[in-house]
Amino acid sequence: MTDVDLTLLGKHWLRDEDSRPGTFSGKRCEECGWNNLVALEHFYDIDLADLASEVHLRSIDLSDTDDREDILNRVRLARATVGSRIRNLVLDHPSWAIAWLVAMIAGVDIKRSTDDANRVLAVQQVYACLVSAGPIDLSMFAAGTLAPDVWVDQIARLTQTMSRLSGAILELGSATASGASIASGRLRLVPSDDLIWMTEVNLSRVEDLDRGYHRDLVQTVDDVEEVVYGASARCLLLQFIGSGSAVGIARATAVPGVLVVDLESPDQTATLLNRSMVLTFERWRSRTVPSFFSADPRRVHRTEQALLVQASSANWLGFAPLLHAQMDSVSVGLTSIGVLAQAYGQAVAAISSRLHLASNVAAVDRGLDVAAVRAKARDVHSEFERAAAAECTAGGVPSMSGVELMDGKRLPCGEIDILGGCVGPRGPVLLVGECKNFDFTFFKDLGPDQARSLIRKGTDQVIRKRSWVGLNWPRITRSLQLPSIEPEVLAVIVTRTIAAPAEQDGIPVLAIAELASLATLVATMPSDTWPRHVRRGTVAAADL
Numbered sequence: 001m002t003d004v005d006l007t008l009l010g011k012h013w014l015r016d017e018d019s020r021p022g023t024f025s026g027k028r029c030e031e032c033g034w035n036n037l038v039a040l041e042h043f044y045d046i047d048l049a050d051l052a053s054e055v056h057l058r059s060i061d062l063s064d065t066d067d068r069e070d071i072l073n074r075v076r077l078a079r080a081t082v083g084s085r086i087r088n089l090v091l092d093h094p095s096w097a098i099a100w101l102v103a104m105i106a107g108v109d110i111k112r113s114t115d116d117a118n119r120v121l122a123v124q125q126v127y128a129c130l131v132s133a134g135p136i137d138l139s140m141f142a143a144g145t146l147a148p149d150v151w152v153d154q155i156a157r158l159t160q161t162m163s164r165l166s167g168a169i170l171e172l173g174s175a176t177a178s179g180a181s182i183a184s185g186r187l188r189l190v191p192s193d194d195l196i197w198m199t200e201v202n203l204s205r206v207e208d209l210d211r212g213y214h215r216d217l218v219q220t221v222d223d224v225e226e227v228v229y230g231a232s233a234r235c236l237l238l239q240f241i242g243s244g245s246a247v248g249i250a251r252a253t254a255v256p257g258v259l260v261v262d263l264e265s266p267d268q269t270a271t272l273l274n275r276s277m278v279l280t281f282e283r284w285r286s287r288t289v290p291s292f293f294s295a296d297p298r299r300v301h302r303t304e305q306a307l308l309v310q311a312s313s314a315n316w317l318g319f320a321p322l323l324h325a326q327m328d329s330v331s332v333g334l335t336s337i338g339v340l341a342q343a344y345g346q347a348v349a350a351i352s353s354r355l356h357l358a359s360n361v362a363a364v365d366r367g368l369d370v371a372a373v374r375a376k377a378r379d380v381h382s383e384f385e386r387a388a389a390a391e392c393t394a395g396g397v398p399s400m401s402g403v404e405l406m407d408g409k410r411l412p413c414g415e416i417d418i419l420g421g422c423v424g425p426r427g428p429v430l431l432v433g434e435c436k437n438f439d440f441t442f443f444k445d446l447g448p449d450q451a452r453s454l455i456r457k458g459t460d461q462v463i464r465k466r467s468w469v470g471l472n473w474p475r476i477t478r479s480l481q482l483p484s485i486e487p488e489v490l491a492v493i494v495t496r497t498i499a500a501p502a503e504q505d506g507i508p509v510l511a512i513a514e515l516a517s518l519a520t521l522v523a524t525m526p527s528d529t530w531p532r533h534v535r536r537g538t539v540a541a542a543d544l
Contacts, residue, residue, distance in 0.1 A: 072169060079165040083308045086158045089151065090129035095140040096147035097126050100155065101323075101334075106255045108338030116342070117315070122159035124311035127323055131281045132304050136325035136334065138260070159312070166313040221351050224376040228358040228368060231272045233292040233347035237321070239269060240340045249273075259340075261322060261333040277343075278333050279320040284310070290319040292347060295357035318346040352437030352496060355380055385417045385435050388494045388512050395519025397422045397431050398480070406475060413468035414461065418494065420519075421480040421487070425526045428487035430476055430541075431519070432469050434462035435494045458493045459507045466491040470544035488527055490538045492518070506536025 090097040104123045109116050130136050147155075225232040240250065240259065249270040250261045263274040276293045285307055288298035302310065310316065321343040322333030347354075355377040362373040382402055389401035399420025404410060418433030436458045469476055470489045477484055493509045510518060521530060527538055 075165055075169055079162060079169065079309070080305060082158055082162050082165065083305055086125055086155070086162060086308065087129045087304070089154060089158070090126055091133070093147070093151060094130065094137075096151055097130060097155075098136055098138070098141045100147045100152060101126055101130070101136070102141055102253075102255055102258055105323075105334070105336040105339055106258045108336055108342065110338055110341040116338075118160065118163065120315055120317055120339075120342070121163045121312055122156070124316060125159045125162055125308060126155065127279075128284070128304075128307045128311040131279075131284070131324055132307065134281075135331065136323060138325050138327045138332070138334065162308070162312040166309055170313065221355065221380055224355060224358050224373055224380070227373060227376075228361050228365075229276070229293045229295070231276075233277075233354065234344065236269065236272060236277070237340055237344040237347060240335075241337065241344055257337045259335050259337070260325075260327060261335065263322075263331045263333055273322060273333060274331075277320050278322045278324050279316055280324045283320065284316060290314060290316045291357060292319050292350065292354050293357075294320075295354065295361060297360070315346075318343050319350075349497060351380065352384070356437065381435070381437065384437075384496065384512070388433060388435055388515055389418050389420065391512055391515035392418060392420050392431060392433070392519045395516035396523030397429075397519040399431060399433075399519075406472075406479065411468065413465045416465050416469070418492075419469070419476070419480075421477065421482050422519075422523045423482060424488075424523060427485050428477055428482045429522050429527070430469055430473065430480075430487050430489045431522065432462060432466045432489060432491045433494050434458045434465070434492075437496065455493060455509060462491045462493060462507055466539065467544050470539060470541040473541045486541045488538055488540055489544070490522060490534070492534075492537055506533070508533045508537045 101123060104119055104126075108119055108123075127136075221232065221234070249265045249267045250259045252258070253260055261270065261273060263270055263278065283294055285302045286299050287294055287296065288300045289296055317339055321339045322335045325332050325334045359370070359374050359377050362368040362370040385401040389399040392399040397420045399418050401418055403416040403419045416432060417435040418431065420431040420433075422429055436454060466489050473487055473489070474484060476482075477487065491507050493507055494515065495509060495511050497511055518534065521534070527535060530538070
C-alpha cells in the first residue's frame, strides 16, 4: 500500500477544506491519539457518515461537475484500497476463504431479504479473488480447515464496505441526482427536477409463484427459450430446487444444502448448466451485464479490480448460480439450494428481458424462425397486458387489453394496452395504460439512464393515447357503457416490477401488483383526494 492509501483510509485523512492528502504514516492523530496505521485497521469498514464528514459530503451540489468528479475520485481510491485488502486476505489464506465461501452459500435463504442480498455480494467478492487464479480447489475445503474468527470478522467488514462504497459511487455518478447528503451513515440523494428515482425493487419470490399471473406466465414462456437456448432457465433450475439434486449429476455435501454438480457428465442437463449457468472467470470478465444463458451479446474486458467492483454491486449469481470449482481433477459447479432458488425467482422476474434477448439471438441465427420466436414473445407480452387489465377490473375499473380498433377502424394513436373506465364519486373516469417490460436488474450495472429512456418512451406513448381518448371520449364512454358525461382521463405506465422512475410530465409508474389498489382508489375516491403522483397523470377531457 502507498502512503496515500493509508492516508485516505484513516479517519482523519482530510481535516479541513484546504488540506490535501499527505503522508501520515507513523504520525499520531491529535484527536484520537492513534497513529494512522492503527486507524487504518480500525476504520477499514469506512462508515459513510465518517467518509462524508471528511470529504464535506453532508450537503453538496452535484451540478458542479468538478466537485462531483473530485469526490468520486476520492471514494474510488478508497474502494480500490479496500479491494486490495480483500484480495490480500483471500489469496494469503485460500483454504480459509474456501471454507468461508462454502459456509456462506449454505446460509443463503430462499427469500430475498436484505441479509441475503448482502451475503451474496460478499460471496461474490471472495469468489472473484479466488477464481481469478483458476477454478476453486475444493480439496482445500475437504481438509477441514476453518477460518479463524479474526479473519472472518475482517472479511465481513471489508466486503460490506466495498459494497457500500460501490453503491455510493453508483448514486453519486448518476445524472439523476442534483444534490446529496449523508446522515447516520446513509447516503441520501436529492433528485433532479425531471426525475424521481424509487429504489425499492420488488422481484418475484419463489413462494409467490402459485399466483395465477406468475404461473400462467411461466408456462407460456418456456417454448421460446427452449427454441433459442435449448432449455428454459426456470425448468433447468427447478430440477434442483424440488428434490435437492438432479439425478446423476449433483450430489449433496457434508454441509446441509450445499451441492456439487458434475460438469463433465454426459447428461444433457450438465451440458446446459456448464454452457450457461457456471460463473466462470472468462464469462464474468467479458460480459457487460448478467443475463441468463449469457444471452446479452455486449462484451467488455475487466481487470481484476473491475471484477471485484462488479462482485460488490451486481448480483451475478442470480443469473449464473454455479461457482466454478474442481474436485479430484474433475470440473464441478459449487452451489446451494438457496442460491439456486434465488436464481429461480430471478428467472421468473426477468422473463421479459429474456424474451427480448431470445428474439435478438433468433435474428442472427439462421437456424431459427425469427418470426415464430418474436410471435411467441408478443404472446407473452399480450398475456402481461391481459393480466394488467384483469387487475384493474378486479379493483373496480372494468378494463380491456390490446385495444387496436374502435368502431371497426384502427386507432390513429396506436394500440392502447389497457383501456378502462368507471363512474367515480364525481363522474366518469377513463383509464389509459401503457405496459412496459421493465427489469431493474439490467440497469443495476449501467445506471438508471436506460430505465429513464424506457419510461420516457412510455410516457410519450401514453400521453399521445390519453389525448386521443380525451378528444374522442363520447366514443369511448359509449363503448364502455358509461354515462355520456365529460370524463377525467388518467394515464399510467405499468411495469412488471416495482422500481421505475417517473418523468417530469407526471405520468405515474406502477407495477402490476399495485393496479388493483389504484383501481379501487379511482372508483371510490374523488380525484382531488388521490395521491399527488396519481393526480399528475390525470386531465379533464375538456382540457385536451
